[in-house]
Amino acid sequence: MKQTEEHMNGQNDPQDLQEPVNINTDENTPGDQHLNEPVTEESELEALKTKLEEKNDQYLRLAAEFDNFKRRTAKERVELIQTAGKDVIVSLLEVLDDAARAEGQMDKTEDLGQIREGIRLVFQKLRSTLQARGLKPMEAKGTEFNADLHEAITEIPAGEEQAGKVVDEVTKGYYLNEKIIRFAKVVVGK
CATH class of the missing domain: 2.30.22.10 (Head domain of nucleotide exchange factor GrpE)
Known part of the structure; x- marks a missing residue:
C-alpha cells in the first residue's frame, strides 16, 4: 500500500524511471519509428517508381527494336521484288543470244530447212530453260x-x-x- 500511496503522492518508482513511456508509439511498430512517419510507404513508392522506369525503358527498347525489324523487312521485300526475276532473265540470256544468231543466219542463208531447224533449236532451248525453272x-x-x-x-x-x-x-x-x-x-x- 505504501507504493500506491507514493505513486499518488507523485513519487516515482525506480523501475518507472528506467523505461520512459512514448505516447507516439504503437505496440505493433518498432520503438524507434514514429506513428506519423510512413517510412515503409515511401520506400515501397520508390521501389514501384524504379520498377516502372525499368519497364518503361524495356518497352521503349522493344518498340525501337520492332520498328527496326519492320524497316529491315520492308527493305528486304522491296529488294526481293526488284530482283525476283533476275535468275530467270539471266538463264534466258543464252536463248536470246541463240535467237540473235538465228536471225543473223536468216539474212545470209536462202535454205529454209536450215533456218527452220535453227529456230526449232532456239525454241526447244527456251522451253527447256523455262521447265528447269519450274514452268x-x-x-x-x-x-x-x-x-x-x-x-x-x-x-x-x-x-x-x-x-x-x-x-x-x-x-x-x-x-x-x-x-x-x-x-x-x-x-x-x-
Missing part, C-alpha cells in the same frame, strides 16, 4: 472441262463423247512449281 505446260485438249484450270471462251456443238470436254485450246495454260500461273483458254463441246 510446266497444262495439257487441256481432250480432258474434261474444269473451271479451276480452264477458262471457257466458247462452246461448240460436238458429239456425245466430246460433250463437257475441251475440244480446242486457244491459249495454253501453265503451272509454275505446281501452282497455276495462267489458266488455259479453251473451247468446250456441248
Whole structure:
C-alpha cells in the first residue's frame, strides 16, 4: 500500500524511471519509428517508381527494336521484288543470244530447212530453260472441262463423247512449281 500511496503522492518508482513511456508509439511498430512517419510507404513508392522506369525503358527498347525489324523487312521485300526475276532473265540470256544468231543466219542463208531447224533449236532451248525453272505446260485438249484450270471462251456443238470436254485450246495454260500461273483458254463441246 505504501507504493500506491507514493505513486499518488507523485513519487516515482525506480523501475518507472528506467523505461520512459512514448505516447507516439504503437505496440505493433518498432520503438524507434514514429506513428506519423510512413517510412515503409515511401520506400515501397520508390521501389514501384524504379520498377516502372525499368519497364518503361524495356518497352521503349522493344518498340525501337520492332520498328527496326519492320524497316529491315520492308527493305528486304522491296529488294526481293526488284530482283525476283533476275535468275530467270539471266538463264534466258543464252536463248536470246541463240535467237540473235538465228536471225543473223536468216539474212545470209536462202535454205529454209536450215533456218527452220535453227529456230526449232532456239525454241526447244527456251522451253527447256523455262521447265528447269519450274514452268510446266497444262495439257487441256481432250480432258474434261474444269473451271479451276480452264477458262471457257466458247462452246461448240460436238458429239456425245466430246460433250463437257475441251475440244480446242486457244491459249495454253501453265503451272509454275505446281501452282497455276495462267489458266488455259479453251473451247468446250456441248
